[in-house]
Amino acid sequence: MTGEGFLAFAGVAALGILSLSLLLATIRVVLGPTLTDRVVGLDMLVMVAMGIMAVIGIRTGFTLYLDIAIALGLVGFLATVAFARFVMSRRYEAEFVSRDERGIYREKHND
Amino acid sequence: MKANLYLTNILLALVWALVTGSFSFVNIVFGFVLGAAALHLIREQVGSLGYFERGRKLFSLAVLFIRELALSAWRVARLVLSPRMELKPGIFAYPLTVDRNFEITLLANMITLTPGTLTVDVSDDRKFLYVHAIDCSDPDGLRRDIAMGFERKIMEAFR
Amino acid sequence: MTELLQNLLVGSMMLLGAFFALTAAIGVLRLPELYTRMHAASKAGVVGSGLLLLALALFQHDLSTVTRAVAAIVFLLLTAPISAHLLAKAAYGTGYRLWSGSVLDEMGKERTRKGDGQAGSSR
Numbered sequence: 001m002t003g004e005g006f007l008a009f010a011g012v013a014a015l016g017i018l019s020l021s022l023l024l025a026t027i028r029v030v031l032g033p034t035l036t037d038r039v040v041g042l043d044m045l046v047m048v049a050m051g052i053m054a055v056i057g058i059r060t061g062f063t064l065y066l067d068i069a070i071a072l073g074l075v076g077f078l079a080t081v082a083f084a085r086f087v088m089s090r091r092y093e094a095e096f097v098s099r100d101e102r103g104i105y106r107e108k109h110n111d
Numbered sequence: 112m113k114a115n116l117y118l119t120n121i122l123l124a125l126v127w128a129l130v131t132g133s134f135s136f137v138n139i140v141f142g143f144v145l146g147a148a149a150l151h152l153i154r155e156q157v158g159s160l161g162y163f164e165r166g167r168k169l170f171s172l173a174v175l176f177i178r179e180l181a182l183s184a185w186r187v188a189r190l191v192l193s194p195r196m197e198l199k200p201g202i203f204a205y206p207l208t209v210d211r212n213f214e215i216t217l218l219a220n221m222i223t224l225t226p227g228t229l230t231v232d233v234s235d236d237r238k239f240l241y242v243h244a245i246d247c248s249d250p251d252g253l254r255r256d257i258a259m260g261f262e263r264k265i266m267e268a269f270r
Numbered sequence: 271m272t273e274l275l276q277n278l279l280v281g282s283m284m285l286l287g288a289f290f291a292l293t294a295a296i297g298v299l300r301l302p303e304l305y306t307r308m309h310a311a312s313k314a315g316v317v318g319s320g321l322l323l324l325a326l327a328l329f330q331h332d333l334s335t336v337t338r339a340v341a342a343i344v345f346l347l348l349t350a351p352i353s354a355h356l357l358a359k360a361a362y363g364t365g366y367r368l369w370s371g372s373v374l375d376e377m378g379k380e381r382t383r384k385g386d387g388q389a390g391s392s393r
Binding site: 002003004006007009010011013014015017018020021022024025027028034036037039040041043044047048050051054055057058061063065066067069070073074077080081083084085087088090091 | 273274275276277278280281282284285287288289291292294295296298299304307308311315316318319322323325326329330334335338339341342345346349350352353354356357359360361363364365366
Binding site for chain 3: 187196
């Protein structure tokens with residue numbers, strides 16, 4: 001009696017629950033009325049994926065999955081920051097920049 | 112003065128590792144603890160009273176943070192799993208007492224990870240923090256909680 | 271004996287972490303608008319993934335794994351709130367309105383009172 005059975009059961013159950021949450025987050029990414037909602041869903045996907053890697057690391061005994069989880073977290077963070085900047089810059093463009101008929105960007109002077 | 116004592120402590124840890132001839136991580140940490148104990152013994156002579164006081168306060172800030180984090184996750188779980196979600200969200204302004212960039216960042220991060228509150232923005236003059244709360248029926252109470260809890264602890268630990 | 275204890279601890283931490291990750295995902299799907307969804311993603315999500323990483327650290331408990339797992343958790347704790355409030359700020363700046371059931375918006379009040387036309391005009 002070393003609790004091996006419980007550990008195996010917990011691993012499978014955790015993987016099942018995490019897959020379900022992955023699915024739910026994906027539904028939000030598909031549904032999301034605006035871009036920002038989709039980015040929140042994407043953020044959630046990255047976090048759940050890190051958790052899945054940790055569980056797989058426990059089940060297989062490869063600690064290399066930890067490095068992959070760290071790298072994924074880094075990339076996910078950068079992606080979120082880039083998306084936030086993109087959302088902000090799009091608003092700036094809509095408000096302060098206009099394109100003339102030749103397609104050249106100019107600053108709006110609306111004062 | 113305090114940075115000096117910290118350096119002395121690290122030096123003592125290195126000396127311990129040198130003398131015992133083992134540079135493993137655990138041994139260096141043990142040497143650091145021994146060095147802190149040695150500094151504690153001569154606290155009257157080198158004036159290291161504040162050093163330990165500060166360590167204790169940082170530790171209590173960390174403990175408070177972890178407790179609040181667990182509580183907030185639990186509260187989100189309960190809210191989400193309840194059949195009818197009782198939501199009264201809103202954004203309130205929190206007047207800042209801390210004024211250094213580092214402290215504002217720390218406070219904003221901690222507010223985000225604690226029950227029911229999320230930092231949205233800092234005002235341009237860095238006097239206010241705009242905080243989104245999931246239950247904003249009592250903004251004065253929330254302001255008091257932050258001021259009495261995290262902000263006070265941060266002031267104690269870093270001033 | 272210690273092995274039994276360790277297995278029980280790691281197993282229950284895995285289940286708990288997965289549970290919190292699930293509640294975060296349900297919250298992201300079920301809550302009515304962006305700002306409240308962000309609450310679920312940033313709090314429950316961090317605790318869920320953090321618990322799973324901590325379970326891995328407890329299971330392997332050799333030095334390099336533990337330090338890497340702790341680094342990953344600290345990293346998660348630092349980045350999750352930053353990305354949450356950057357997104358919230360971007361959404362608010364582009365005029366994403368608060369949910370109709372919201373009770374208070376001191377940020378909008380402050381902006382319009384100061385005559386800061388940038389946020390006011392886009393809404």
